[in-house]
Amino acid sequence: MKRIKSYTLGWNTTQKEGYITLTDDSQKDHSFEKISLEEMALLQKxxxxxxAYLDEQQWLIVGWKKRD
Incomplete structure (x- = not known):
């Protein structure tokens, strides 16, 4: 599982679809196209x-730390 270090979101205003590139801690880019507006909102959150982490099956995984 690779930690996401940065990301870029783009939105095609003509075709009404999104694009996202995730950059992991080894500086490898993972790009995803034709994302709906609902998916873009969820991914941004x-x-x-x-x-945030990306595993080998392209699952984006996030979690919350327990605060004492």
Whole structure:
């Protein structure tokens, strides 16, 4: 599982679809196209978390740290 270090979101205003590139901690880019507006909103919320990871099956995984 690779930690996401940065991401870029794009939106095609003509075709009404999104594009996202995730860059992991080894500097490898993972690109995804033709994302709906609903998916873009969900992905943005997930990526806003402190720790986001991409596993080998292309699952984006986030979690919350327990605060004492």
């Amino acid at each position: 997930m990526l806003f978390q402190d720790d």
